[in-house]
Amino acid sequence: MPERYKPLRFSNAGMRGLKVSATLSLNDRVREMWETGQDVYHLGFGESRFPVHPKISEALKKNAHQRSYLPALGILELRETIARFYEQKFQLKVSPERVVVGPGSKSLLYALTLALGEEIILPRPSWVTYAPQAHLIGKPITWVPTFPEENFILNIDTLQECMAQSQQELGNPELLIINSPNNPTGTMMPPEKIEELADFAREQGLMVISDEIYALIAHGKIPHTSIAQYYPEGSIILGGLSKHMSLGGWRFGVAILPPGRAGKALRDALQTIASSIWSCVAAPIQYAAIVAYSNDPDIDEYITLCTRIHAIRTRYLYNTLVELGVPCVEPTGAFYVFPSFKKWEKALAARGVHNNEDLAIYLLDKYHLATLPGTAFNCASNSFCLRLSSSYIDAGTDEKATKLIEAYKANPNPTTFIDQHHPRLKEVAARLAEFVHELNQ
Ligand SMILES: Cc1ncc(COP(=O)(O)O)c(C=O)c1O
Structure with missing residues (x-):
């Protein structure tokens, strides 16, 4: 018996107009790459990764x-x-x-x-x-x-x-x-x-x-x-x-x-x-x-510590971009940077990159860097803006995030902290440098 399918009739204009977002299709692509054993540097997740504070997990239990x-x-x-x-x-x-x-x-x-x-x-x-x-x-x-x-x-x-x-x-x-x-x-x-x-x-x-x-x-x-x-x-x-x-x-x-x-x-x-x-x-x-x-002092201290770590990692991404000549506004909070690659519009077009989504896909396919296109945030598609989040890299698991906290407590110097404990963030910087070098040629 052939399956009988009566197409769903969505209720209002809002539902009828829904499209799969660029963000979701990009995530699908990342998942495929992961499933085939490829390494991806995920700058797309906007999720703070530190472990649950013990007093709070205790309260939940x-x-x-x-x-x-x-x-x-x-x-x-x-x-x-x-x-x-x-x-x-x-x-x-x-x-x-x-x-x-x-x-x-x-x-x-x-x-x-x-x-x-x-x-x-x-x-x-x-x-x-x-x-x-x-x-x-x-x-x-x-x-x-x-x-x-x-x-x-x-x-x-x-x-x-x-x-x-x-x-x-x-x-x-x-x-x-x-x-x-x-x-x-x-x-x-x-x-x-x-x-x-x-x-x-x-x-x-x-x-x-x-x-x-x-x-x-x-x-x-x-x-x-x-x-x-x-x-x-x-x-x-x-x-x-x-x-x-x-x-x-x-x-x-x-x-x-x-x-x-x-x-x-x-x-x-x-x-x-x-x-x-x-x-x-x-x-x-x-x-x-x-x-x-x-307002527990231990929890307050934990919030401050996590915030300082976010700040150092985000600032490192920002400094990397600025040193490479990529226009980027200085971040002062959260864990995001929002650079624009528009000044390389011609070099990008020569590579078949005509908008923000193309740019995100190009970076993912060629450099294994996952970012979000500015269009997801309603920027014009030819602004060549990307959102990079520092929250996931080198902190993907509780174990890694805990090690970062311990390392920061032992030595909060930002340069040492990045240098000695952020191999993947440094690799992100190296790949961004390679990309900009490619565009400058
Ligand atoms: C600006 C902004 N508002 C709200 C949220 C969502 O917060 P919640 O987890 O409380 O729904 C996010 C999460 O990404 C966010 O970036």
């Missing part, structure tokens, strides 16, 4: 017996603990009612995008997930370009121009998403720029979702500042344990809502969405998260 549904937006003890954490770490006065937890900040972002506004303003480039979420929900996007000459910082004049344009074409965009420290550029918004943006947002009545998932991975040059410090009534902070605690797979995210009536209304909306979709964050994870957010 102790709470494995917790099996009941919990309140949709989080248990009170956890929300109180998170409120104290934000006060101690970021000098923000937050009451526990303003704290909401969810299964990863990505889910909370989706719920917020669903709940708020009719149109969304997004900087370009920005993290891969924002645009597809808006697309799934069916909300139009107003794109605001940011420029390497301005460290990819949102420029208020450009923002205003783009908003005016979209008011003519679409309507009135009311929701802006910002992200500092930034994925994919690794840059941070300095406090004065945040203050300026806060004033503008207040004037325009914009609600701002401030994705601060990398807040504790600031390299030390620019202090992390939350827009909620200047514009509490119109800001929602997103955070979680995925980055500074390397707990992406635990799926734990936080949103800090505005005070007052706006916050209360949002809380009610999130309560409805959360209880209709995910019910609550897994009970054992909620209890373990209390320990993760407890």
Whole structure:
């Protein structure tokens, strides 16, 4: 009997328009290479790789017996603990009612995008997930370009121009998403720029979702500042344990809502969405998260240590690119660099490389370097931008990451640390040098 297949009818325009992303096809190619025994230097993963802190894994084990549904937006003890954490770490006065937890900040972002506004303003480039979420929900996007000459910082004049344009074409965009420290550029918004943006947002009545998932991975040059410090009534902070605690797979995210009536209304909306979709964050994870957010000095020290290591490794990638003459904005947070190879456009075209994806594939096929094309972050396809992440190389397993921590504690000198403990990162630098040498010929 032949198999009878009735093609699926997808429900809305968002689902019908879905394509397999460039990122996924690149990952498939990497997997194929791995399966055939080829060595790939993976600069594509944006995942912090350090082991689970023992106090947190202990707390999870102790709470494995917790099996009941919990309140949709989080248990009170956890929300109180998170409120104290934000006060101690970021000098923000937050009451526990303003704290909401969810299964990863990505889910909370989706719920917020669903709940708020009719149109969304997004900087370009920005993290891969924002645009597809808006697309799934069916909300139009107003794109605001940011420029390497301005460290990819949102420029208020450009923002205003783009908003005016979209008011003519679409309507009135009311929701802006910002992200500092930034994925994919690794840059941070300095406090004065945040203050300026806060004033503008207040004037325009914009609600701002401030994705601060990398807040504790600031390299030390620019202090992390939350827009909620200047514009509490119109800001929602997103955070979680995925980055500074390397707990992406635990799926734990936080949103800090505005005070007052706006916050209360949002809380009610999130309560409805959360209880209709995910019910609550897994009970054992909620209890373990209390320990993760407890301002415990050992855990604080661990966060600082991991951040310093991220900073050294990311800076090494940046220095390598700059020494090779590859234009790249200086990273000040997270673990990404975002160089552009556009100045070699002709040399690249001669090799059949005409856009960002071609470039990523070329580097993968010829040099076994896996990167992400700038297009994944909504950059123009001829910008020849790539995102390189330092998080995976030489730290692929718990054992390797633990060795790095021990080595850093024994000698934190960045040069020695890279030289003696990063054979693969050094090999990445050598391959990038070979590539640039090829283009220069
Ligand atoms: C900018 C940004 N926001 C949010 C997330 C996702 O965080 P979560 O694991 O809390 O969903 C990531 C992860 O890559 C990210 O880069």
